[in-house]
Amino acid sequence: MGKRVESRELIGAEAKLDKARREKAAIDQKATLVGTFRPPRYDYRGARYGDLLVQWLNEPFKRESKKPTKSVKDVGRERVSALIEAMKHLNNIASSPERLRDVVQVVINDLLKYHAEHLVVFVNDRGDIVVESQPADQVVVGGKIKAGAAEEERRAVNAVKLLTSMHLLDRVRLCQCGCRRWLYQTRTGKRAEIFYEEACRKKYQAHPRREVA
Numbered sequence: 001m002g003k004r005v006e007s008r009e010l011i012g013a014e015a016k017l018d019k020a021r022r023e024k025a026a027i028d029q030k031a032t033l034v035g036t037f038r039p040p041r042y043d044y045r046g047a048r049y050g051d052l053l054v055q056w057l058n059e060p061f062k063r064e065s066k067k068p069t070k071s072v073k074d075v076g077r078e079r080v081s082a083l084i085e086a087m088k089h090l091n092n093i094a095s096s097p098e099r100l101r102d103v104v105q106v107v108i109n110d111l112l113k114y115h116a117e118h119l120v121v122f123v124n125d126r127g128d129i130v131v132e133s134q135p136a137d138q139v140v141v142g143g144k145i146k147a148g149a150a151e152e153e154r155r156a157v158n159a160v161k162l163l164t165s166m167h168l169l170d171r172v173r174l175c176q177c178g179c180r181r182w183l184y185q186t187r188t189g190k191r192a193e194i195f196y197e198e199a200c201r202k203k204y205q206a207h208p209r210r211e212v213a
């Protein structure tokens with residue numbers, strides 16, 4: 001008897017958990033819609049990587065309290081932001097004199113020095129020996145030992161790499177309103193999105209010249 005009550009309670013708890021999960025998924029989907037101005041059922045070119053990238057870059061805006069000091073993740077985000085800008089710049093000057101390109105390439109390669117990897121070996125659940133590359137915690141940059149790029153940053157840079165190879169990196173941009181949030185444009189030409197959300201457009205149209213920090 002006692003056991004049955006217990007299992008019924010367990011089922012009830014699981015149902016509650018399921019409901020909470022569904023609600024959270026609905027909220028997440030809504031949040032995606034707000035950020036991207038588009039229904040989630042369409043598969044836009046590069047959006048898989050673009051969304052992953054901008055969501056990670058925009059993460060600090062979800063924080064409730066602002067930390068006065070930068071975290072390792074914040075430093076990583078700054079690096080990836082700088083990398084995106086530099087890569088776009090390199091694309092714009094691709095047909096410029098080699099010397100000019102070299103300067104930008106040096107900047108990009110300096111940013112990529114944080115992405116060192118090392119190999120690790122382990123035996124998995126099935127008893128197979130697996131050799132894998134993992135991000136190095138510490139890297140030597142400019143003769144100094146610094147924190148290396150973590151897994152999330154590595155994924156973000158991989159998205160930058162893939163979007164660059166697909167000629168789609170230009171679609172990753174900062175919101176026009178100046179809120180410092182990133183967005184991935186799914187449309188091109190006149191219909192290309194330039195605002196993160198509707199509120200940004202309204203804010204910008206009310207005060208178009210003011211640079212909102």
Ligand SMILES: [Zn+2]
Nearest residue numbers: 175177179200
């Ligand atoms: Zn904005």
